[in-house]
Each structure stands twice: as C-alpha cells, then as structure tokens.
Amino acid sequence: MCLRSCYSAGVQAVIEAIAEPRRREILQLVRDEEMTAGRIAAHFDVTRQAISQHLRVLHGARLVSERRDGTRRLYRVRPEGLIELRAFLDDFWSNRLEKLKREAEADEKSRAANRR
C-alpha cells in the first residue's frame, strides 16, 4: 500500500536532500545548465568542501548528475529523484481525493468510534 512509499529509501533520500535550503538553492543553480563544483560553491558563503558534501547528498538522492572533465566535476539537475517525489505526493494526493467523496460519512463514523 502507501506504507511502502512512506518507507521508500529513494523518497526518503530525496526529501532529506531538499529539506536543506542550500541544497534547494544548488538545485536551482544547476537546473538550467551544467556547472562545476567550484562555480556552484562560489555562490555561497560557506567553504567549498561544505558544498561538495551537499553535492554528494544530492547525487546520492539522484537529484543531480555528475560528469568529470579533467579535474573538474560538472553537475546538473537530474529528473529521476524529483519524479519519484512527485509520484509519492501524487499518490498521497489522489488517494485523499478519492476518499473525499465519502468524507461526511467517514466523519460521522470516526467521531462515533472516537467517542468509544
């Protein structure tokens, strides 16, 4: 059921990755074009290594791709991770809408049940 997607390792990794504001900013940076780790880090006031660690997390969540060109590493948004997250949310959402028809009925039942 839905519990599977609740515990999906992929979705968990994606949500944890985008929970950090700086990582969302990084995603915005590499959304339209490939960018080297150095150029990405230059946009922030933390150290280059800190951004490197963020990039590792994003890569682990399959939210960015990594391509090597000499000593440089180029990153770019990859849609797989976000597609997975969207599927999770859509699943949550559609199921809720599906049940929405019986909302009044369910309301009454739950209230009676809770009254015990």
Next chain:
Amino acid sequence: MCLRSCYSAGVQAVIEAIAEPRRREILQLVRDEEMTAGRIAAHFDVTRQAISQHLRVLHGARLVSERRDGTRRLYRVRPEGLIELRAFLDDFWSNRLEKLKREAEADEKSRAANRR
C-alpha cells in the same frame, strides 16, 4: 526569481515536517479520518509525548488540523500545506522536466558515441 520560494517559510516548514518518516506515517493515519492523539500514538512504539511533539510540528506546518472535544484532541490531514509544497515543486518544474529527461537521454547517447 525562484529564490523566494526556496526560502519560503511555509514550504520550509512543510518539507521539514514530512522529512521525518514517522510524521509521514501519522499523515497517512489521519488522511482519511479524524483521529485522537491517543489513538495515533497507539500505532507507534514511542511514547505518547513524542507523538504529541510530532503533531505539533505537523500542525505548525499546516499539514493537520486540530479540533478539541472535551479533553481529547482530534487531528486530521489538512490540504493547505501539501498544496503549498506541490506549488513549489510545480514552480521548480516549470515544464522543464520533460525537456530535461529528453536531453539527458540524448546526452547519454552522444557521450556513448564519442567514447568510440
């Protein structure tokens, strides 16, 4: 720009709230019907107080509604927070995703061709 939505307090609260697996489980529990705090807590192996704190976080992110009936408090999923998250993701998408996917596939093919 998109930086506003990156730093939106509401979206930040929602993402942080659903980043915790137990809170996602709680959302599933109260998705279809109202449920008391006690009944929700009974589904987990942590203390009732821990669940109460999770409910506070979910309520702060506007992901659940709280209704009092005597000494009991009844919780239920509220769509506002999820709507906000969806809007954020849709904004991030901005119909780039499909294009990105095609480009990624094309990149893979050209890179494979260049390797030989």
Next chain:
DNA sequence: CGATAATGTAAGCAGAGACTTGCGCAAGTG
C-alpha cells in the same frame, strides 16, 4: 470538590547533520 483521564509542556540526553580545518589525489602545465 477531589479523582481520574486525555493531552500538552519542559528539561535533559543522545544521535544526526552541517560546517570547518587539514590532507590526499588526479589531471593538466611549465
């Protein structure tokens, strides 16, 4: 009113994670 039931709040602790400093490593360049 006192007792009890359902729940939130507060303080403290332990683990997670974000950041820094220091170092290592691969690929060009003189």
Next chain:
DNA sequence: CACTTGCGCAAGTCTCTGCTTACATTATCG
C-alpha cells in the same frame, strides 16, 4: 619532474532534533 588547479575525503566541533522522564493543564465524573 615539480607545481598548480580543482576536487573529494576525513576528523573534529557545534547546533539541531527526536526521544524520554517528569510535571502541568483541562475537562469530565462521582
């Protein structure tokens, strides 16, 4: 070959957060 560039990795620090224990709060019932 040394030297530089562009990175990632590792260990230590500090803050945040989720959990527990203990206490407070609110409402109902006798």
